[in-house]
Amino acid sequence: MPVRARYTYLGPEGTFSEIALRTLPEAANAELIPAVSVTAALDAVRCGDATGALVPIENSVEGAVTTTLDELATGQPLMIDREVVLPISFALLVRPGTQLDDVKSVTGHPVAQAQVRRWLATYLPYAEWESASSNAEGARLVRDGRFDCAFAGEFAARRYGLEALVTDINDVAGATTRFVLVGRPGRLGDPTRADKTSAVVWLAHNHPGALLELLLEWAVRGVNLLRIESRPTGEGLGQYCFSIDAEGHASDRRVAEALMGLHRLCPKVRFLGSYPRAGGSLPRPRHRTLTTPGTGPDQDDDPAYTRSADWLARCLDGREAATPREAA
Template identity: 40%
Template sequence: MSDTRSPIRTYSYLGPQGTFTEAALAQVPEAVGQNWRSVNNVGEALDDVISGRSDGAVIAIENSIEGGVSVAQDALATMPGLRIVGEYLVSVNFVLVAKRGTTLDDVKVVNAHPVAYAQCHQWMDATLPNHGHIPATSNVAAASALFDNDLADAAIAPPGIVAHYDLDVLAENIGDNPNAVTRFLHVSRTTVLPAPTGADKTSLIAELPIDRAGALLELLEQFSTRGVNMSLIESRPIGDELGRYRFIIDADGHIRDERVADALLGVRRFSPGVMFLGSYPRADKASITFDSKYSDEVFVEARDWLRGIITGEPEA
């Protein structure tokens, strides 16, 4: 009898076990019960997808406190062949941990991922005003490094870290904002678009064709004149010369929505460096609202009207 079971799929995430990225991956329905591959950085995770070592990857793209994750934005802009198929939100808070027997008074140097450290700097400055900071590749790696060397006395880590490491929690809820949230993307190689849900987001990267007054305004007008709201727009240097930037854009809606499709056509005519990253369901499932004059029916009627003029159809 032949084996009809589906093959095991592999998903890459920033490890080791216990990271916020792993918590985001746990929300991906198709990743449940599959093989999860822990990697050291965003570039490695995305390269796994491009090379075929993994079927998908989950990466952090934006934090509600620190904004866009630049290393992820740059990787998406420079690694073609990737497509965003979903997004997930993870609430973020932190604890300060140390090896057994360590007290808060013993802490002189703290190991922490730079983004996590930035989100805890008020607590750190108030509680440990003279501390030093050693950057780590991930929040869990910061904690595990306490067992590898004596460079740091404590680490900033996720609250569930003690389930994986024998550590003492010196302080809880040390994040400066209790409402902090990180947005994660599920990235794959597929070119099949998820069906529109009415609560979607479209991501793209666009370059200004020339550095001149009003160029950015013209880019933004491609969306505003079609009634498309942008929930994110951030600039990143292209790197070939000073003053050259690309823009990471999240637009409300799906590429199958007439208004979004028309906006992307405008961007394509305006920016030869445009890169479509994907249309996918919003993590918050919030329905997209827009003025009725930008409905699909209005765009279709306008095209029919124009076609009738060109083909000589008699007006009704």
Template identity: 40%
Template structure:
């Protein structure tokens, strides 16, 4: 009887065979996925033809329809991928298919590498054509002029509060809010290859990012000069040419400008997030899980705020945000920006709005839109 090992019973002999079988299974699944994505893309092309047959000025991107599809995918997801990751994959498929019908042009608060661009790509997918603008009012103008289909602007941060410039831009504009996207904001301290890391004496960033990282900076770089700039992307660009400076910015800016994180996630609050609004020129039908935004001007009289909010309470409308801004016209003292759950076409919401119009000097519905899915 031979003393050589029994190779048939060796644990290692079964592994290559099983691995080959698993790889064959993966190859077959990839083939199936490829075929199904191609079938979906072809169906999207047929949808475009049907739309164009009935209306030459048709709108190809439907925010409410996309939200319904993504919610359905998340509800059906069996795992092991989590529901948000699965929805993100489907959003990219939908973005690529939509580009076959008509590529979406989106303006955003630039320059390239900002969190606003990241929010635009998160909402519309990588197949959208994104165009940076130098200021928030330029984003509004591009959308109003029809040069782009949609715009993306920041509206509030969980740490620093509202972006007043965005709210003020709505007061004189006919633009509608078509959607929202919430982005977790992670700030990194970035340096270039030429940076002498032990000699960092200057840090560039947007003022809001400095505010969101104030405690960390006080503890780790108390003597470094903090230089505010127009955007974190601009901060990253400046650091590229200096040996003694660093920038506070995110992953997209780091990748775009070839910088390396000296320290990651330096924001003071781990739940730091920013909400962005999607702006466009059309009303959005109900999706089944919606928000509405209003701007309301009230007369300067005792009990004005109570008179404004009482119909919301009585009709059991859930307010999610209430902000006060000074009136730029000088006619009314109080201007309120209000977000609440529901669509303006919902019966209880319509009844509430009718009462508010009777009590207010002016009411302007900025838009009803799907609540952010991702």
């Protein structure tokens, strides 16, 4: 009998992380194991107890899930294999018979609180909030009588014997959360032309223009950054590393050269993988440098870089003098 793959996720059962994981083909015939925290989920991968972990990394309203960013930047290296973007809407889950006027205490994940803050101020202005490790854990605590209600997915109500007193709660319509499937380092998948590359970089020195130098490695090659977050390194005030998502695959010439440039400039670069971008959006790289931007996307073979590489090869073997590049 073949061994079933094991995937862990931020639990307990009934979290948005579980729902996101179940959308992936990897989960179809796998054993799915809830973890008590993001750290525990990733540690299960590091020690070999799980093939991968599905954890939240970014919310369209609240921003980064900093625990995930910090865990990926430290400890035994891990790599992102793919991402999932899930629409998020909350329900107010209560024990049967509870009315809105009965609610004095509320719980949920801290990222959920940021997405329902205005609703809370309008309808439960005097309720006391206490965070839980996940929204489903909040539902479990309500079931056990620790709190009067929890913000969680409506799908969690049946699992914990609760009722959805109010549904479709969200201060911002169309809110989404991005999750990443993380595994141990391995060979990258083939590029799809709709990819994302993630890395964490540390500055060598804190001096004027230090961050600009880092950003220029991407900009002069026409690579668009989708996200950049500064995170404290723990080495003292003012000491930061930068978590970056960029368009493209590490096998793309533009992205590869940018990564090599960062490796040359920075004392430490942690590569977090290249993987298909959720939604399949194609990048639109700039053809030239900062001073002469192009007007459209490159083709599959990235002709601007191909022409430059061919020209340099001719220069190196003496077939062509170092003349100005022909106009495109």
